[in-house]
Amino acid sequence: MAALSWARATASPRIPPRCMRPAPRTWLRPWRRLLTLIGALSTAGAAACGGGDDRATPGGEIGGTLVVVMPAEPGTLFPPQVAGTQGAAVISALFDKLADIGPALETYGDVGFRPRLARSWQWAADSLSIAFTLDSAAHWHDGAPLRATDVVYTFRVYTNDSVGADAKSLLANIDSVTAPAPRTAVFWFKRRTPQQFYDATYPMYILPAHLLDSIPMERVGRAPFARNPVGTGRFRFARWDAGQRIELITDTTNAAGRAKLDRVIWSIAPDFGAAAVKLFAGEADLLEQIRTENLPQLAQNPSLRLVVNPALSYNFLGFNQRNPADTAKAHPVFSDSLVRRALSMAVDRDRLVRNVLDSLGAVALAPAPRALIADTAAFRSLPYDPAAARALLDSAGWRDSDNDGVRDRNGVVLAFGISVPNSSPTRQRFAVLLQEQFKAIGVKASPVLLDVNAFFERGAKLDFDASIGGWATYPGLVGIRQTWMSNGESNELRYRSPRFDALADSALSAFDRELSRQLWGRAFQQIVNDAPAIWLYEPRPPVAVHTRFVIPPLRADGWWHGLADWSVDPSQRIDRDRIGLAAPGGAR
């Protein structure tokens, strides 16, 4: 680990790609002639792959192929229904928004937003509408011009119940979208908020009405478009070989300019292990969410480097506030904030995070990643203090009356299960370590390993005591409405605090930045003190990428933003970078 360099843009000594290295000969034995023959075949294949063409693609930083290996296949490329980072990365390259959020992920007003499909925008005097003027040069990949009716149609799709768009809840403040002119789209809002511009631009990729409008809404997600999309992005769709790869190529006539890379291929692996093998074999250039166990191997590979990927996610041990046996009643243990605080103070989160994640994570401070918290000094976390935790439990009436090492009260033992999904080794390790830390204060916690579907089903039915959950958030703190406020539709712990609700709502509504910052500080202090959960960690899984790529700093809401500006160092090009935009079939 210590030898591992965390580089943002460091170059490494160039090594020839795997397919150009001489094959080792030490294994040859006469009785393995068959293998020799097969080896010769493979060498021929490698030569065919290389083609022996040493020409660099003209045009300096233009050209190159990025192969991203992903451990799961997206189900669809229809933007409103895309779930998971794999699909999000692909549609981000294919489709555009009206305006793009800045690298600081600022969500107040239109500060930092950069024009994309909209060339400019005009706020109404009462700030209850924004008129976007579309770029007259923007067109769809099939050649059709972009029109305001596309924006109107997109809003209809994203807000239609039968489509089931994840982002629908973010559009609740938009009353309607109209198209008074072919290239003017007007967003009408229900009320003034600081996030109006963000609401209008961030959640929606603009869809081509001329291709989809004739399809009934309940069937639009099933249309062939979902696997053969047409967008306006700087990359256009080339092919999707089911279970194998998705390929995009640069749109050379794009109004925003062609992408620097010629193509991006998302190579599909069935799991993380297979994806890592592909990366280390030199068959892929990028793998996101590298795990700690891969770091030593990565440190020994001079053609790969780690790039910091500041993800917008956090994980926590959540305490169910309702009784799993009867959800109408309060939880017999966790409804008491003294118990929750005691449990929080019994956990040494620094050591836990270091133990499980090493440098690939940080202690979470509150129900938001620290990248979105304006002032982390405005509130204080509960300290690690096992003695104080024991005292709190004593004062709450939980004592070890029978000296069996586990506290009890009125015949009820202070014991609970920690649900973890079997898909997450990280959470399983946290659960085991938490078990030990709780044991030290006389609390019996038992990890409950669940199939991932059972985990979510139990979560929805509130059929658990405690569970290690996580949220990947949007920029801004608007998601807190859904996840932690009393009436939030994703408030799976049923945490209720009118005071927190009021503070968070005021903070979200405040147009004064300083006031908002102060209110958020108070809101976070409130929820930290209430301790509906123990904020455990913010994962910071870096992206492993081949050293030949020159890339801008990665955005926290997805490494793939700005992919069109990635380029290949001309002096480090390998065979697959030299193919250019030749038609498939061997033309070079």
Place this chain on the structure above:
Amino acid sequence: MVAALAAAAFAFVCIQLAPGDPATALGEGVPEAVRERARAVYGYGDPLLVQFGRWVQAMLRGDFGYSTGQHRAALDVVADAIPNSLAIVLPGLLLALVAGSAIGTWQGVYAGSRRDRALSLVAFVLYALPEFFIALTLLTLFSVVWPLFPSGGVVSDMHVYLSPAAKVTDRLRHLVLPSLAVALFGTVTVVRVQRQSMWDAMAQPFVRTALATGLPLHRVYLGAWRASLLPVLTMFGVLLPFAMLGLVFVEQIFAWPGLGLTLFNAINARDYNVVAACIVVQGVLIAVSTVIVDLLREAADPRLVETAMQSAAQRAVRS
């Protein structure tokens, strides 16, 4: 076909009993409202009987339904996977049949010799190894330590840009390791059956008679080999459909999008229609392989045809 549909119906009901549904399989961080909308759209909130009735009606129309995991027809999902599975299973099992039969026959003839005991030990060890271990070993040796072959996938990611000749080579290179894994797994299975069967055949009176009459040894062994084939062919008939859907680990390790991996992913994603479609395919494969094996058995032992004809004639006389 009826049995296949019955098995698919059974699978459809069984997987519905497992925790979760396609809406829970959407993953973490999806609002409950979105899950509810998905249930409403696909009808997974309906009672099991209603869903089952809807599924049976669709199946009777030849409609295998919609894949909630892949957002396309379930039949398309399975149809994409079948050729991939066949591509590794057919050459792998063919190699297994040839090599396993040859080795097993030799062992049967020289049963008890030191070489036989050594081969039996090797076969036993290989037989005891799980298929994923064999696949991982092959991958480590020939893709990581000696990078002779690609680590996975049906073809390389740049396949479409290769020349026609290079495309063929590329496809063959990708086939080698997964097929070899299937072949190794199949060979040890065939070897064990073939050896025992050949040993039994060599003890038959007709072999002793043939040897006593001074027939050339190769003709005697050929006759014994033919007689020993019946159990091997029967076992092969079981191996083929099993390999088509059962090589989940091999397909996963070599990133090979075959039927096994498709079924595995569909179960995890609670993609009910794809699971049912895979089971139907499995049933059809069992039926087809049974017919093929019956034909091969009759070719290996013509007495089976005569017996069948006699039975048919007796039934005709009785009626």
